[in-house]
Amino acid sequence: MFVKVCGLSTPESVQAAVESGADAVGFVLTKSPREVSPEQARALLAGVPEGIAAVGVFRHENAADAVATARAAGLEWVQLHGSRTPADVRTVHDAGLRLIRAVTLGATPEEFADWGEDLLLVDAAVPGSGEAWDYALMLDKGLAGRKWLLAGGLSPENVASAAQTAAAWGVDVSSGVESSRGVKDLAKVRAFVKNAKG
Secondary structure, three states: OEEEEOOOOOHHHHHHHHHHOOOEEEEEOOOOOOEOOHHHHHHHHOOOOOOOEEEEEEOOOOHHHHHHHHHHHOOOEEEEOOOOOHHHHHHHHHOOOEEEEEEEOOOOHHHHOOOOOOEEEEEOOOOOOOOOOOHHHHHHOOOOOOOEEEOOOOOOOOHHHHHHHHOOOEEEEOHHHEEEOOEEOHHHHHHHHHHHHO
16 A cells, blocks of 8 residues: 655655555645645655655646746656646656646546656545545546555544555545644554554
């Protein structure tokens, strides 16, 4: 199970994710309670060993601007939310970076198609709500055999069952491992990764 812990903003939270075995860490480089600057992300990156994907997360920024900001932060992965096109995938790949393309449960069949992104992330119908949803709805999205991450409403308590129910290749968490909005609970981070991997 591929595990990504997102919205990290302190060296301690990065360390907790890395030491517990996360495969990817995410730094939010767009307006959010979890937002960090490219400079902060670059400093946090010092705590991420080789082999763990360090991802810059963007919402409404165009692909070229996201690439420029990710490069300024020293990141090799870009995660794009919002309405996107196959051209955005090409922009990221042409820059030599890797891409997580995020869609919501309510996306069109065309948006669920393989546009050549490295990973697809599927979030709840209302992204960022932190609420669990019917993860079995993923079974008819045609993602069997694809590398995709389940997100939205995941916690240390439900991640194992949710991933199994959705037949997910990987999982992504942010608010589900926080003590308050934007503040990571290090024990929850460790428990989430352990339970997802278990």
